[in-house]
Amino acid sequence: MKSLVHIILLSFFLPNIATAQEESKSSIKKLYDNALTTRKAYNQLGLLCEEAPGRLIGTPNSFIAVDLMKRYLEDLGADTVFLQPFSSPAWICHSASATMIVDGKEIHLNIDALGPSGSTPKKGISAKIIEVMSLDEVRELGREKIEGKIVFYNRPANPSYFNTFRAYSEAVDQRYWGPSVAKEFGAVGSITRSATNNLTDFPHTGSCELKGDKIPAIAVSTNDAEKLSAALKNHPHLKVNIKIDAEDIITNTYNVIADLKGSEKPDEYIVVGGHLDSWHNTEGAHDDGVGCLQSTEVLRLFKNLELKNKRSIRVILFMDEELYQAGGNSYAAYSKENEIKNYFAMESDAGGFTPRFFTIGATDSIVAKIQEYKHFLQPYGIKNIIAGGGGVDIGPLKEFGVPLSGYRSDWQRYFDMHHCANDTFDKVNFREMQLGSAAMASLIYLIDQFDLAE
Amino acid sequence: MKSLVHIILLSFFLPNIATAQEESKSSIKKLYDNALTTRKAYNQLGLLCEEAPGRLIGTPNSFIAVDLMKRYLEDLGADTVFLQPFSSPAWICHSASATMIVDGKEIHLNIDALGPSGSTPKKGISAKIIEVMSLDEVRELGREKIEGKIVFYNRPANPSYFNTFRAYSEAVDQRYWGPSVAKEFGAVGSITRSATNNLTDFPHTGSCELKGDKIPAIAVSTNDAEKLSAALKNHPHLKVNIKIDAEDIITNTYNVIADLKGSEKPDEYIVVGGHLDSWHNTEGAHDDGVGCLQSTEVLRLFKNLELKNKRSIRVILFMDEELYQAGGNSYAAYSKENEIKNYFAMESDAGGFTPRFFTIGATDSIVAKIQEYKHFLQPYGIKNIIAGGGGVDIGPLKEFGVPLSGYRSDWQRYFDMHHCANDTFDKVNFREMQLGSAAMASLIYLIDQFDLAE
Numbered sequence: 001m002k003s004l005v006h007i008i009l010l011s012f013f014l015p016n017i018a019t020a021q022e023e024s025k026s027s028i029k030k031l032y033d034n035a036l037t038t039r040k041a042y043n044q045l046g047l048l049c050e051e052a053p054g055r056l057i058g059t060p061n062s063f064i065a066v067d068l069m070k071r072y073l074e075d076l077g078a079d080t081v082f083l084q085p086f087s088s089p090a091w092i093c094h095s096a097s098a099t100m101i102v103d104g105k106e107i108h109l110n111i112d113a114l115g116p117s118g119s120t121p122k123k124g125i126s127a128k129i130i131e132v133m134s135l136d137e138v139r140e141l142g143r144e145k146i147e148g149k150i151v152f153y154n155r156p157a158n159p160s161y162f163n164t165f166r167a168y169s170e171a172v173d174q175r176y177w178g179p180s181v182a183k184e185f186g187a188v189g190s191i192t193r194s195a196t197n198n199l200t201d202f203p204h205t206g207s208c209e210l211k212g213d214k215i216p217a218i219a220v221s222t223n224d225a226e227k228l229s230a231a232l233k234n235h236p237h238l239k240v241n242i243k244i245d246a247e248d249i250i251t252n253t254y255n256v257i258a259d260l261k262g263s264e265k266p267d268e269y270i271v272v273g274g275h276l277d278s279w280h281n282t283e284g285a286h287d288d289g290v291g292c293l294q295s296t297e298v299l300r301l302f303k304n305l306e307l308k309n310k311r312s313i314r315v316i317l318f319m320d321e322e323l324y325q326a327g328g329n330s331y332a333a334y335s336k337e338n339e340i341k342n343y344f345a346m347e348s349d350a351g352g353f354t355p356r357f358f359t360i361g362a363t364d365s366i367v368a369k370i371q372e373y374k375h376f377l378q379p380y381g382i383k384n385i386i387a388g389g390g391g392v393d394i395g396p397l398k399e400f401g402v403p404l405s406g407y408r409s410d411w412q413r414y415f416d417m418h419h420c421a422n423d424t425f426d427k428v429n430f431r432e433m434q435l436g437s438a439a440m441a442s443l444i445y446l447i448d449q450f451d452l453a454e
Numbered sequence: 455m456k457s458l459v460h461i462i463l464l465s466f467f468l469p470n471i472a473t474a475q476e477e478s479k480s481s482i483k484k485l486y487d488n489a490l491t492t493r494k495a496y497n498q499l500g501l502l503c504e505e506a507p508g509r510l511i512g513t514p515n516s517f518i519a520v521d522l523m524k525r526y527l528e529d530l531g532a533d534t535v536f537l538q539p540f541s542s543p544a545w546i547c548h549s550a551s552a553t554m555i556v557d558g559k560e561i562h563l564n565i566d567a568l569g570p571s572g573s574t575p576k577k578g579i580s581a582k583i584i585e586v587m588s589l590d591e592v593r594e595l596g597r598e599k600i601e602g603k604i605v606f607y608n609r610p611a612n613p614s615y616f617n618t619f620r621a622y623s624e625a626v627d628q629r630y631w632g633p634s635v636a637k638e639f640g641a642v643g644s645i646t647r648s649a650t651n652n653l654t655d656f657p658h659t660g661s662c663e664l665k666g667d668k669i670p671a672i673a674v675s676t677n678d679a680e681k682l683s684a685a686l687k688n689h690p691h692l693k694v695n696i697k698i699d700a701e702d703i704i705t706n707t708y709n710v711i712a713d714l715k716g717s718e719k720p721d722e723y724i725v726v727g728g729h730l731d732s733w734h735n736t737e738g739a740h741d742d743g744v745g746c747l748q749s750t751e752v753l754r755l756f757k758n759l760e761l762k763n764k765r766s767i768r769v770i771l772f773m774d775e776e777l778y779q780a781g782g783n784s785y786a787a788y789s790k791e792n793e794i795k796n797y798f799a800m801e802s803d804a805g806g807f808t809p810r811f812f813t814i815g816a817t818d819s820i821v822a823k824i825q826e827y828k829h830f831l832q833p834y835g836i837k838n839i840i841a842g843g844g845g846v847d848i849g850p851l852k853e854f855g856v857p858l859s860g861y862r863s864d865w866q867r868y869f870d871m872h873h874c875a876n877d878t879f880d881k882v883n884f885r886e887m888q889l890g891s892a893a894m895a896s897l898i899y900l901i902d903q904f905d906l907a908e
Binding site for chain 2: 036159160162164198199379380381410413416
């Protein structure tokens with residue numbers, strides 16, 4: 001009897017399910033067709049990179065970027081575009097340089113300041129170098145060996161890993177904690193080998209944990225890390241001179257937000273975003289201009305294809321992912337204060353290369369539910385949907401139980417560009433970027449259509 | 455009783471199988487570690503692109519390329535390096551240009567000659583244009599509409615396909631057969647929209663089937679195809695002038711071959727190769743400098759890591775894949791004549807991007823056998839091994855029953871570069887290229903270790 005009921009129920013529901021599946025397939029095809037033939041977002045990325053490079057929070061270019069993207073979202077025909085204001089510490093780097101002094105000769109080093117490095121006197125600070133391979137080595141050497149010196153962290157990011165993010169994450173503790181650990185033992189400065197698996201002349205900057213009376217902290221290019229290390233072998237008493245002119249400020253700035261109103265549940269928001277800021281030394285094309293424009297594409301695609309989102313789609317271009325993560329925290333606080341229902345949040349901040357997978361940070365049952373959509377995306381190169389984090393900007397929404405997702409593209413080239421002057425618009429391929437835009441729009445479409453209810 | 459025998463046999467063999475698997479895993483890791491930290495092949499690719507661009511069969515640069523790569527293979531310490539000579543028709547393009555003439559004004563078009571286009575008088579040929587979307591359209595229009603005109607094939611490669619090779623293969627009939635079909639109906643010239651899904655100013659050349667009294671045949675950039683098509687709408691009587699200076703020659707040239715002698719079956723050859731020639735308008739970095747250097751890497755890696763190949767590894771840098779496929783045919787004939795046992799053949803000629811998969815052209819059981827090795831390669835991004843072709847150069851070995859394999863990398867960027875001046879060394883990423891070298895060496899290692907016996 002039970003199975004008869006089953007059959008009757010199935011015969012009733014299956015055609016609907018089949019129709020819904022066919023409709024989804026057809027909508028997803030439209031998303032890809034449109035994304036791969038529309039250069040609007042790609043051209044806007046070019047403009048952003050050209051008009052507002054080095055758009056670190058608080059810099060003049062960060063405000064140009066806010067204005068440029070607000071107008072762009074208005075032009076796309078979003079239902080609402082607004083700036084969500086917040087106040088935050090910021091750090092402005094005016095200049096940074098370094099030389100190594102060997103036998104009285106000054107030799108240029110390709111370096112950049114880490115944010116928020118301390119400044120030096122105009123003539124810089126000069127000191128002997130102590131080369132180490134880890135934070136623990138500094139702790140073992142202790143104050144006696146470290147005091148008055150510049151600590152040089154030189155452990156490479158492993159170039160033989162297939163997963164370049166793994167190589168980065170295993171090396172980056174030297175950049176993030178290195179300066180403060182060095183300072184703890186009396187160092188007068190800190191140099192970190194750039195956190196990239198590539199051998200290059202570009203210094204790769206990034207954030208470090210430095211507070212109070214800050215020492216100068218720099219990243220040196222991997223090629224010059226090798227050069228400095230080799231020179232130290234022959235000249236153990238060589239000195240390095242570091243000159244940094246930077247300042248700490250408080251700034252009033254904004255997240256840029258645009259909504260496309262939902263037809264059934266307009267008060268529920270599906271957030272999609274990237275971060276609008278970039279480091280001071282780069283156009284920030286892949287990190288994270290691409291993520292911003294892929295997010296605006298989700299809105300444009302839904303609107304232009306009239307996909308009738310049930311919930312509101314909210315694009316957020318977060319200010320300050322790089323330095324203090326103020327934008328993400330500020331939006332979470334704003335959501336709490338205004339009791340905003342963030343139904344789901346997706347972030348793109350891992351490069352705009354050929355699509356690979358999505359990560360989902362949610363309960364097991366929601367992860368499993370979203371994994372059921374995988375077959376829709378596999379024909380377009382999304383090979384997997386796996387449990388994992390969402391992203392730095394949307395991370396603070398986790399404590400409110402918002403399911404998060406991170407878009408991930410092929411990672412082989414990412415650390416050739418990450419946080420350095422090599423991250424330019426010409427490194428972004430139109431098709432690769434737009435396959436990501438369409439993948440993001442497709443997953444959001446599926447989640448909005450089929451719901452996440454457990 | 456039978457199952458007891460089974461258990462005894464299993465208990466005897468299983469540890470050996472497990473050990474062999476562990477040893478293979480360890481060897482493959484060594485291959486990747488070495489490939490991702492050794493820039494020798496990448497630097498040599500840079501040299502090849504710089505010293506011998508436009509190395510089409512019979513050109514001076516093709517002989518420079520032969521010399522450069524022969525010496526490189528000798529330096530790698532191959533056991534034997536030799537030039538396998540053959541004679542072939544060739545085609546040398548001295549110059550190619552075109553303008554459209556609108557209201558008496560000559561407007562430059564970004565074009566290139568297809569190989570082996572016919573030449574024109576010095577002042578060129580000028581004729582009215584008839585725009586078509588297919589070969590069949592020419593046949594339908596017939597001699598009355600075609601005679602005395604230049605046929606302009608303008609069907610785009612579909613930009614919304616995920617698989618760019620599919621888009622290419624659906625469009626390329628216009629390039630390959632277009633000129634001869636046009637000529638059949640009395641056309642005086644042929645223009646084909648470049649076979650790329652990209653909108654760009656680069657003309658993409660390629661081969662066409664033209665014999666006897668040849669008409670001039672050119673490719674126009676996709677941007678200028680749009681421009682020409684738009685101009686035709688307003689000026690249906692506009693003319694295009696085509697100037698081509700090219701000549702047909704017979705050349706004596708070479709495949710470059712290097713062997714690393716096998717320890718157990720030195721008379722059986724595992725062939726791995728790419729093609730050394732490139733079109734006249736390009737450095738030929740991805741097509742197919744990369745394939746050549748990935749193939750030489752297989753030899754270098756086996757030698758340097760002392761992997762003790764049982765069979766001889768034979769690197770072949772084929773001359774003339776692009777124009778008449780003379781190198782591949784010549785090696786097959788040479789093999790037949792000398793009764794060479796080609797045990798397996800692999801080709802890399804689909805770009806040097808992040809690895810994706812291998813195709814295998816062999817019996818079902820051999821395909822199935824090789825698919826068993828998949829799990830070794832999946833951690834390094836080779837997601838699949840599928841039935842399919844091998845490649846143009848090794849294709850002629852098929853009739854002798856040689857199992858073939860093609861290496862395939864991510865195809866999103868390939869047709870931005872294919873057969874055009876944009877295919878330059880700086881577009882090749884070190885890691886992406888070397889992941890391919892290691893993947894190829896790994897699959898060859900597995901085939902050599904575990905054999906292909908059915």
